[in-house]
């Protein structure tokens with residue numbers, strides 16, 4: 001409604017103006033040299049208006065012509081960037097789907113369109129890494145690391161690969177330098193922190209790794225290793241205590257504390273560590289350490305009773321009592337405890353991340369490399385009595 005009114009108003013003004021101009025009296029004469037042109041005033045004004053319009057059109061055409069090459073170049077650049085982005089996204093999808101061949105093809109297309117685009121560099125680096133072409137991967141990630149907004153992705157590509165080269169000291173040192181540079185690009189990255197923990201652990205710097213670790217299980221595992229490799233008894237004890245604090249249910253932590261005290265000559269504290277361990281996390285290794293200095297079977301059975309008293313009724317306690325009683329020829333006692341030891345056998349160390357079983361405790365899983373992932377769990381419940389005790393001798 002308002003628009004119609006405005007249109008009518010403008011039309012009225014223009015018509016008024018035309019009527020006014022058409023009714024203007026007199027003539028306009030133009031003299032140039034020996035020529036003279038005369039026209040009525042409205043016609044002269046109309047001709048002038050047409051001349052102005054032609055001039056404006058001419059200037060516009062010239063400007064458009066001058067701009068054409070730049071506009072064409074911009075259009076071409078936009079086309080290449082869009083094509084590269086589309087190919088990069090297809091490459092990322094293919095990577096996510098595990099289709100390395102398509103990913104490599106799409107990365108190549110992206111590279112043909114925009115070799116310097118950050119997304120192109122990233123997918124080119126990833127696909128080269130997957131194909132085992134580490135020189136090309138490093139070149140792409142190094143170029144990406146220089147990018148203002150995507151620099152961290154470049155560092156990540158460089159650090160991630162080197163951290164896994166556990167046997168290559170030079171690569172691990174490079175990774176450490178690169179990790180430090182990555183930290184400047186993204187100071188509070190959780191991924192980077194975990195990577196630095198892994199790096200320190202891979203370099204055997206367990207104390208450094210334990211200090212950096214935030215996950216209690218990883219911290220405990222690294223503290224145990226730091227205790228085992230400590231330069232002094234004092235440090236070994238401190239790190240073992242840290243391991244117990246971080247993971248109070250982890251038998252190897254108590255074993256580390258026992259070993260550290262034993263090494264420092266604190267026999268009584270060493271024994272206390274085993275008793276505390278048996279109470280919190282009974283494990284055959286703790287019993288083995290506790291009974292190691294005792295050789296006489298009957299004395300071992302008696303010592304086992306002291307240890308088992310720290311956690312009475314626990315299947316591991318009953319299994320220990322059954323084992324030591326049997327060795328001391330106390331068949332009735334052995335039978336009684338074996339009957340109560342249900343669930344104490346068939347346990348092993350299992351990685352919580354990948355389910356791989358391990359015969360003994362390790363700071364990190366041998367298969368997936370996760371630090372502190374091993375837990376003592378029962379994998380096959382078995383009737384203890386048949387495992388612990390020999391078949392009854394036939395009566396003569």
Ligand SMILES: [Zn+2]
Nearest residue numbers: 351354365368
């Ligand atoms: Zn694992």
